[in-house]
Amino acid sequence: xxxxxxxxxxxxxxYLGEDESRVHALRGVSLQLEPGxxxxxxxxxxxxxxxxxxxxxxxxxxxxxSVSIESQLMTNLSDNELARRRNELxxxxxxxxxxxxxxxxxxxxxxxxxxxxxxxxxxxxxxAGALLEAVDLADKRRRPSRHLSGGEQQRVAIARAxxxxxxxxxxxxxxxxxxxxxxxxxxxxxxxxxxxxxKALLLVTHNPAIAEAxxxxxxxxxxxxxxxxxxxxxxxxxxxx
Amino acid sequence: MTPPLYIAIRFLVHRKRALLLSLAxxxxxxxxxxxxxxxxxxxxxxFIDSTLGSNGALVVxxxxxxxxxxxxxxxxxxxxxAHRSYFEGIDDASAIMRVSRQFSNVVSCSPVLHxxxxxxxxFENATVDLFGIDPALHLQTxxxxxxxxxxxxxxxxxxxxxxILGSKLASTLDVTAGETVxxxxxxxxxxxxxxxxxxxxxxxxxxxxxxxSHARVAQTLLHKPYTTxxxxxxxxxxxxxxxxxxxxxxxxQHDAQSWQEREGGTLxxxxxxxxxAAITVSLxxxxxxxxxxxxxxxTVLSKVKEIAILRSMGYRRIDxxxxxxxxxxxxxxxxxxIGCIFGALVTWGISxxxxxxxxxxxxxxxxxxxxxxxxMWATLLAVVAVTLASYVPARRAAQLPPVETxxxxxx
Numbered sequence: 001x002x003x004x005x006x007x008x009x010x011x012x013x014x015y016l017g018e019d020e021s022r023v024h025a026l027r028g029v030s031l032q033l034e035p036g037x038x039x040x041x042x043x044x045x046x047x048x049x050x051x052x053x054x055x056x057x058x059x060x061x062x063x064x065x066s067v068s069i070e071s072q073l074m075t076n077l078s079d080n081e082l083a084r085r086r087n088e089l090x091x092x093x094x095x096x097x098x099x100x101x102x103x104x105x106x107x108x109x110x111x112x113x114x115x116x117x118x119x120x121x122x123x124x125x126x127x128a129g130a131l132l133e134a135v136d137l138a139d140k141r142r143r144p145s146r147h148l149s150g151g152e153q154q155r156v157a158i159a160r161a162x163x164x165x166x167x168x169x170x171x172x173x174x175x176x177x178x179x180x181x182x183x184x185x186x187x188x189x190x191x192x193x194x195x196x197x198x199k200a201l202l203l204v205t206h207n208p209a210i211a212e213a214x215x216x217x218x219x220x221x222x223x224x225x226x227x228x229x230x231x232x233x234x235x236x237x238x239x240x241x
Numbered sequence: 242m243t244p245p246l247y248i249a250i251r252f253l254v255h256r257k258r259a260l261l262l263s264l265a266x267x268x269x270x271x272x273x274x275x276x277x278x279x280x281x282x283x284x285x286x287x288f289i290d291s292t293l294g295s296n297g298a299l300v301v302x303x304x305x306x307x308x309x310x311x312x313x314x315x316x317x318x319x320x321x322x323a324h325r326s327y328f329e330g331i332d333d334a335s336a337i338m339r340v341s342r343q344f345s346n347v348v349s350c351s352p353v354l355h356x357x358x359x360x361x362x363x364f365e366n367a368t369v370d371l372f373g374i375d376p377a378l379h380l381q382t383x384x385x386x387x388x389x390x391x392x393x394x395x396x397x398x399x400x401x402x403x404x405i406l407g408s409k410l411a412s413t414l415d416v417t418a419g420e421t422v423x424x425x426x427x428x429x430x431x432x433x434x435x436x437x438x439x440x441x442x443x444x445x446x447x448x449x450x451x452x453x454s455h456a457r458v459a460q461t462l463l464h465k466p467y468t469t470x471x472x473x474x475x476x477x478x479x480x481x482x483x484x485x486x487x488x489x490x491x492x493x494q495h496d497a498q499s500w501q502e503r504e505g506g507t508l509x510x511x512x513x514x515x516x517x518a519a520i521t522v523s524l525x526x527x528x529x530x531x532x533x534x535x536x537x538x539x540t541v542l543s544k545v546k547e548i549a550i551l552r553s554m555g556y557r558r559i560d561x562x563x564x565x566x567x568x569x570x571x572x573x574x575x576x577x578x579i580g581c582i583f584g585a586l587v588t589w590g591i592s593x594x595x596x597x598x599x600x601x602x603x604x605x606x607x608x609x610x611x612x613x614x615x616x617m618w619a620t621l622l623a624v625v626a627v628t629l630a631s632y633v634p635a636r637r638a639a640q641l642p643p644v645e646t647x648x649x650x651x652x
Contacts, residue, residue, distance in 0.1 A: 050648060059553055060644045080557050087555020094647060098550040100248075102255035112554045114244040160554075172647070 005071070006200045007033040007056060007168045012065035014051055014223075025051045027223040028065065033168060033200035038191055040211040041204045043220035049204040050172055052220070056202065057090050057170045058082045070167055087115050091161030093190075093203075095173035098157070099145040105132060105156045106141040112163040131159040135189055151182030158190055162197070169194060171203035175210060187213065245560045248551070249567035252540065259536045263572045264579070266529030267623050271580025273525055274619040276587035277518040282615075283592075283608035285511035289479075291443035291602070292504055294384030295451070297351075297473030298482045300503070301337060301489055302496045304328045330467035337493050338472060346485055348475040351375060351382035354456050355470045356463035359425040362414035369410060369452045371424070373459020382475045385440060385453070392418030392438030401458060404434045407451040408441035408603075424452075426462045434458070443603045523622060530626035533572060537565055537634035541641075548638055549646035558639040565638050569631025576627070577620040584619065 014026040025048045033039055041049045054060040056067060058074055067074045069089050074082065091112075099108050109128040113119055119127060132141045135155035137148075145153060154174065161169050174190065175183035187210050194201040203214070211217050212231065219227040253260050305326075331337065334352045341347055354373035359366060376398040380386055386394045390408055396418075397403050404422060406414070416422055416436050423431040434454065442448055460468055476482055482499035489497040501508065541548070548561055591607045598604040 054644050054647065057553065059647070080559075083552070083555050083557040085555075086553065090555075092550075092553045094550070096546075098546055098647075100251075100547050100550070102251050107251075111244070111248075111551070114247060115555050115560070164555075 004034050005032045005068075006035050007031075007067075007069050007202070009052075009056060009062075009067045010065055012052070012055055012062045012067065014048070014055060014060070014062050016051065025223050026055070026062070029220075029223070029225055030065075031056075031202075031218065031225065033202055035167075035198045035200055036195055037200055037216060038194055038214045039200070039202045039216040039218060040214035041202065041218045041220055041225075042206070042208075042211050047220040048223040049220055053170050053172050053202065053204055056168075057092060058086050087112060088164060089167045091164070091166040091169040093154075093157050093161045093169065093171035093174045095176040099153055099160075101144070101146040104142050104144055105137055105148065105152075105159075108145055108156055109160045109163050112160060116164050118164075128159070128163070131162055132156070134162075134193065135159045151179075151186065154182070154186050155189065158186065158193070162193060165197070167199060169199055169201045171201065173205060174203055175205070175207060183207065183210070243563070244556070245563035246567050249564045249571065252544065252564065253568050253571060256536075256540065259540065260572070263529075263533045263536045264576050266532040267526075267572060267576025267627060268580040268583055270522065270526035270529040270626075271577055271619040271623050272583035272587050274519070274522040274622065275581065275584025275615045276591055277522050278515065278615040278618075279584075279588040279609040279611065280591050280607060281511070281515040281518050282612065283610040284602065284604075285508070285515065286610045287443060287604070287608045288507060288511065288602055289500070289504070292447075293475075293479055293500055294388065295442040295444065295447050296500070296503070297382060298476040298479040298500050299474040299486055299489070300471050300498050301331070301341075301474070301493060302471045302498065303330065304332060305490075305494045305496065329470070330465065331469045331472065331495060332467065334469035334472055337495070340492070341472075341474070341489065344485065344488075346476050346478055346481050348477055349378065349381040350472050350474045351378040352456070352469040353379075353471050353473055354459045354463065354465060354468055356426075356459065356465065358427065358462060360410070360414060360452065361423045361425065361431065362416045362420070365414045367410060367413050368450070369424070370450045371459055371462065372451060372453045373456040373463070374453055375456055379453075382473055384442075388440040388442050389438045390441045392436070394438055396437035397453070400435060400437055401455045402434055403437040403454075405438045405440050405453040406436055407448040408439050409445065409448040409599075410450060410452065411436070411439045413449075422452075424454075424462055426464060429462070429464070432458075432462060441603060445599070445602065448603065526619075526622050526626050529576075529623075530630040533569060533627055534630035534633065537568060537631055538637070540568070541565065541634045541638045544638070545641060545646050548641050549643035552641075552643035553647070561641075562635040562639040565635035566628070566631050569627045569635070570624075573624045573627035577623050580619065580623065581616045584616065 008031065010030050012026050012029045016023045016025045029052055041052065043049055055062050069085065074085060100111065106128045109131055110124045113124045113127065129138065129141060132138050135158055137152060137155055140148060140152065145156060148156065175186050190201065205211050214231060216228060216230055218225045338350050338352065341350055352375060356371050358369060358371055360369045397405050406416065406422065411417065414422060418436055418438055420436050421433050422436055423433050425431045456468055476485065479500060483501055486497040486499040551561060588609050588611065592609040594607045596604060596607050
């Protein structure tokens with residue numbers, strides 16, 4: 001396995017549903033994410049994009065195959081251990097941002113930090129301030145999240161995903177709920193933060209413009225990655241599946 | 242502060258209406274529990290204090306007759322107590338009192354010559370219980386001096402031909418301190434005695450019939466060959482009266498009766514009332530628990546997305562449970578503290594409600610007792626009810642699969 005790979009999965013299979021409604025959602029998916037790279041997963045609805053994302057994010061377990069983060073195998077870890085790895089290594093961004101609406105922007109960013117327990121209260125405040133400044137929301141840090149616009153909320157969600165300095169950021173339609181201007185702004189912001197921080201970003205998207213702007217595009221169909229190509233090298237079939 | 246506690250506080254304070262509803266249930270439950278227990282136990286405690294103050298915690302009476310030595314014991318013989326018979330009176334009261342004073346639980350004891358006779362004053366007659374006493378010893382053993390509502394105990398002590406009347410008896414005979422009353426023993430002649438004081442014990446049966454005289458006067462009136470028919474005891478720990486009574490029976494071979502045995506019927510009535518009130522109020526607290534269960538369940542349902550996102554951020558199932566258990570705990574603690582304060586106010590308020598009781602007890606207002614155990618039990622009950630009510634929603638929150646929620650919200 002490549003030592004530069006920060007997240008990989010190998011021959012991941014996943015079934016969803018029971019009995020007659022049982023679906024083979026993932027049929028042996030393999031993938032590798034290097035630091036500083038941005039990957040897009042595209043494909044029609046129901047092809048298994050989100051299922052793959054949740055398995056890579058340790059929120060769901062594969063029925064077969066393996067997931068490794070920083071060369072450490074995540075399969076067979078306990079629920080508590082998986083939660084700890086999620087907290088330390090993974091940042092999630094969702095289409096509907098899922099901010100805690102009773103909390104301010106700053107407090108939302110601090111929620112993962114509180115669980116991590118690595119920093120003092122003041123350090124957490126400083127760090128949250130810096131992250132919100134990076135997403136251009138420094139002046140709205142104390143505003144309740146429900147009083148922010150859709151674009152601002154998604155930027156808070158981006159800052160929150162970066163709160164614990166994760167290795168991997170997983171985003172499920174991060175711009176799907178935004179207008180074009182906000183969508184482009186959020187994506188550029190995310191891409192810059194990932195490139196600067198040497199992290200890996202995997203995002204699920206239906207937006208061709210965003211997908212084209214990623215370093216890698218993985219096309220999925222019927223639970224399989226049928227094509228992977230690099231934007232820079234214009235390669236196809238790089239052996240990632 | 243742990244992350245679950247921090248999040249629990251935020252969840253709570255942002256649902257003010259639900260918080261107030263839950264809090265109100267606990268506060269009222271705790272306060273009513275304290276109020277009813279204080280009130281029901283107040284009457285019981287007043288009765289116990291009054292009866293102990295008049296009749297002592299323990300009474301030693303008639304001497305046992307030796308058992309007949311039958312070769313064949315009678316059929317259906319279940320024990321000695323059922324066939325026990327007595328000699329009337331106490332032969333050597335001084336010796337018994339001297340020995341019993343050696344017991345650490347005994348504060349003091351007083352010999353009494355007890356008998357029944359008739360009393361007359363003017364045109365009024367009544368049957369009375371005469372207690373012939375040694376004033377000095379009786380003063381040490383009972384609360385008689387504090388029970389005087391008219392006249393003076395000193396006058397009684399200094400005048401051998403005087404009596405103290407129970408307050409209701411004085412009312413029946415229509416006499417006051419300074420007047421005279423005539424006592425008629427069975428087969429004897431009336432003897433006129435000065436009423437130097439009127440006493441109110443607070444127990445209706447005592448105040449209705451009790452009359453105190455000096456022991457020698459009582460002996461003359463009752464024509465008894467002995468000077469003592471019973472010895473009454475004041476104890477440091479009245480709760481130990483039953484054990485001491487058994488010990489005294491064995492030691493002195495006299496019948497000994499504890500106050501618990503003597504007042505068993507009345508105490509049982511008070512206990513029944515107290516348990517009944519406790520059950521009723523426990524149901525109120527249980528209802529408050531159901532209210533909290535509903536509120537927390539609704540909170541869980543409304544926070545499904547937040548729970549999913551917390552799980553995605555690395556919060557464990559136990560952390561999610563803790564968020565909801567903390568909410569319950571905070572409601573229980575805050576509700577108990579406010580409930581205890583409110584309960585104390587309720588108790589104080591109840592104690593000022595005027596009431597005219599002249600039967601079993603004498604009272605002009607509701608009687609309450611201030612006991613820290615009422616507060617402890619109310620708090621314990623509230624904490625248990627709220628913990629149980631929080632447990633199910635907390636468990637449910639922890640079991641929520643985050644992927645299902647996140648998937649349901651994705652396109």
